[in-house]
Amino acid sequence: MALLKALVVFTGIFLAVYFYSAGDVFEPAMLKGKRVIVTGASSGIGEQMAYHLAKMGSHILITARTEEKLKKVVAQCTHLGAASAHYIAGSMDTMTFAKLVVHKAENLFGGLDMLILNHIGHTYFGYFDGNIDHVRDLLEINVLSYATMTVAALPMLKKSNGNVVVVSSVAGKIGLPLTVPYSTTKFALDGFFSSLRMEFIQQNIDVSITLCIISYIDTDSALKTVSGVIQQPAAPKEECALEIIKGGALRKREVYYQYHATKIPLLLRDWAPELLQSLLLKNYNMDNFQRKEV
Ligand SMILES: NC(=O)C1=CN([C@@H]2O[C@H](COP(=O)(O)OP(=O)(O)OC[C@H]3O[C@@H](n4cnc5c(N)ncnc54)[C@H](OP(=O)(O)O)[C@@H]3O)[C@@H](O)[C@H]2O)C=CC1
Numbered sequence: 001m002a003l004l005k006a007l008v009v010f011t012g013i014f015l016a017v018y019f020y021s022a023g024d025v026f027e028p029a030m031l032k033g034k035r036v037i038v039t040g041a042s043s044g045i046g047e048q049m050a051y052h053l054a055k056m057g058s059h060i061l062i063t064a065r066t067e068e069k070l071k072k073v074v075a076q077c078t079h080l081g082a083a084s085a086h087y088i089a090g091s092m093d094t095m096t097f098a099k100l101v102v103h104k105a106e107n108l109f110g111g112l113d114m115l116i117l118n119h120i121g122h123t124y125f126g127y128f129d130g131n132i133d134h135v136r137d138l139l140e141i142n143v144l145s146y147a148t149m150t151v152a153a154l155p156m157l158k159k160s161n162g163n164v165v166v167v168s169s170v171a172g173k174i175g176l177p178l179t180v181p182y183s184t185t186k187f188a189l190d191g192f193f194s195s196l197r198m199e200f201i202q203q204n205i206d207v208s209i210t211l212c213i214i215s216y217i218d219t220d221s222a223l224k225t226v227s228g229v230i231q232q233p234a235a236p237k238e239e240c241a242l243e244i245i246k247g248g249a250l251r252k253r254e255v256y257y258q259y260h261a262t263k264i265p266l267l268l269r270d271w272a273p274e275l276l277q278s279l280l281l282k283n284y285n286m287d288n289f290q291r292k293e294v
């Protein structure tokens with residue numbers, strides 16, 4: 001009887017959420033002429049987000065460390081119809097560079113509408129090795145640079161009633177093996193930005209914060225790293241990139257991509273953690289495992 005009651009409650013909540021959010025319809029024109037920073041855009045999901053934004057006619061500033069890759073992405077963005085496309089190369093391991101990116105956008109565009117925080121620092125896919133200095137370094141790149149850019153961009157985002165889009169992972173909501181340092185940084189993003197969102201509401205600051213909970217994606221770095229350990233298929237980076245942009249444009253609190261591989265585990269996390277744990281561990285084929293640098 002209790003299970004039936006829980007099921008009825010769940011169904012009611014699901015339908016309420018579904019119909020509440022059903023009114024949000026995304027139009028590519030929402031991004032036309034918008035001024036957007038995309039970090040970690042020399043490859044992977046960030047590169048694909050740049051291309052989607054280009055097709056939608058945005059003004060784009062992309063950043064990463066590898067200048068040659070950034071040049072090629074900017075050239076392709078221009079070809080695809082970006083209102084303008086620019087890059088700045090550097091590492092997010094210093095907060096000076098993190099701030100410099102925002103100041104460059106201000107000089108280029110005179111303002112900012114969307115800040116997409118996507119980059120991640122070098123880490124490993126393997127059992128935690130006890131190296132706390134690496135965790136500290138990764139927190140600088142994966143968390144503090146995100147916070148630094150948000151602080152630097154906030155005056156512009158307040159003027160435009162803009163959006164901050166934070167790319168996280170299932171590993172930022174659920175403990176997973178082989179990614180302890182990385183997962184630490186992704187959980188920290190949830191704490192920082194979900195708390196900040198509440199303060200924005202309290203202070204009537206109309207800047208949206210969209211936290212993106214992403215499952216396994218077919219980027220070169222992920223496929224190379226995981227190579228047979230993760231049993232689930234990797235989802236397409238192009239579609240993932242578009243869903244992130246849609247969520248930011250619609251000012252969603254959170255984006256779940258792929259839905260079945262993120263939202264369902266999150267429901268289980270709170271209602272049946274032991275069941276989730278056993279299902280997740282079945283997803284890892286440790287016969288194929290060897291520690292990989294990412
Ligand atoms: N792929 C997946 O399965 C999943 C990915 N995600 C998230 O999606 C986002 C993108 O991942 P993905 O596209 O796979 O990653 P990629 O490795 O393809 O891209 C990472 C980007 O970050 C840049 N980068 C790396 N180190 C630094 C640094 N020190 N300073 C500045 N930029 C840096 C890289 O460029 P460069 O080397 O030139 O600096 C690159 O542009 C990440 O936030 C990740 O956590 C979440 C869940 C799953």
Ligand SMILES: C[C@]12CC(=O)[C@H]3[C@@H](CCC4=CC(=O)CC[C@@]43C)[C@@H]1CC[C@@H]2C(=O)CO
Binds near residue numbers: 125169170176230294
């Ligand atoms: C760390 C990285 C990106 C991830 O978040 C995934 C991880 C492989 C295991 C995973 C399975 C999932 O269902 C959720 C995502 C994730 C934790 C990936 C290995 C390398 C990836 C990376 O560093 C960014 O490309």
